[in-house]
């Protein structure tokens with residue numbers, strides 16, 4: 001495809017994220033995914049005549065928090081406007097959004113390459129209901145539960161030149177929104193959706209081509225595929241002398257192609273105007289300071305700290321920052337016991353395996369053992385009071401029984417109880433039974449010691465102190 005290389009791709013994004021509030025943005029209906037259709041509705045969110053919206057303060061706070069997290073400047077004065085259009089999923093016939101005075105302006109994210117992707121704005125608006133098309137014969141169902149859910153819309157400048165940049169950006173946005181408890185971003189539930197504006201131009205040219213908009217992409221994979229498809233389609237059109245039509249296109253993930261939804265001629269004039277039922281909002285420095293005080297250290301900063309201050313490998317740092325919960329849990333453990341690498345191993349290898357076996361979603365993971373109890377077990381293993389395998393068994397028992405680890409280990413007879421004499425007897429027995437061990441010991445004592453320790457552990461039910469065993473080996477085998 002020499003052709004592709006002759007063109008630059010230019011892209012901008014509009015990202016919608018549903019805010020993690022308990023209730024909707026202008027009424028007290030529950031903001032909950034998956035409930036029985038049309039049960040979380042009221043006259044306000046369905047737009048019945050005479051009903052009046054009341055702004056959800058938490059939604060505004062979360063939207064401001066998003067602005068702070070992405071380095072936007074927070075507007076001191078912001079206005080809600082009505083965006084008027086008719087569609088069956090919008091029973092009000094207008095959406096409350098922001099046009100002229102959005103809540104947050106500017107900001108952005110620096111990609112790993114060092115390139116800065118600029119945000120134009122982050123504003124607050126409400127979501128529409130959801131249509132489910134069954135068939136021509138049966139028709140279409142509408143569920144207004146989602147109508148009135150608070151959304152932030154993040155609009156970027158047209159700074160992207162590849163699908164990889166878009167995906168990296170989206171992943172970082174998702175990570176930050178989830179980490180700060182701003183949005184849950186469950187993509188499969190539509191909690192984070194992305195529109196991609198895309199145009200192509202001759203390499204090096206400063207003149208932008210005609211752009212198309214692809215709507216509501218809700219997985220990283222469909223974003224990637226849709227971009228690749230659309231870029232190829234536009235380049236083929238332009239290079240064969242045809243024109244790209246400015247239009248909105250819908251990506252069909254099953255068919256692997258996009259279809260025209262509406263062209264510019266059909267584009268609607270939304271007749272935005274300030275919502276007369278809602279006051280303009282004034283935001284004070286105190287409001288902003290209060291929200292800022294709620295913020296946590298962002299995942300990127302934590303990864304850097306884990307590597308520099310705790311000396312962890314990059315891999316560990318990445319796994320431990322997959323959610324704020326895991327990250328906080330790890331840091332709490334380190335505060336109790338300053339042995340970050342050992343704690344990291346137990347969390348990454350053992351605890352995460354236990355919760356994943358229970359089928360938990362990465363973002364919903366909570367560990368079934370307290371930081372104090374986990375650290376108590378790790379310390380017992382490190383101080384050789386208990387073998388590693390028995391330590392793991394103890395962990396599993398603590399999860400079920402929720403008892404004090406030391407007490408439980410004692411009552412179950414898990415602690416190291418084997419005397420030096422018993423260890424020496426076992427070593428002598430091994431020497432007598434297995435001549436090869438002595439020969440191997442003479443050629444490379446270090447290499448065979450693991451086998452010998454394993455033999456003693458196996459024959460004591462794991463209750464010998466492995467360090468002790470190691471120190472006693474020479475007494476038997478060097479004679």
Ligand SMILES: [Zn+2]
Nearest residue numbers: 027029042045
């Ligand atoms: Zn409602």
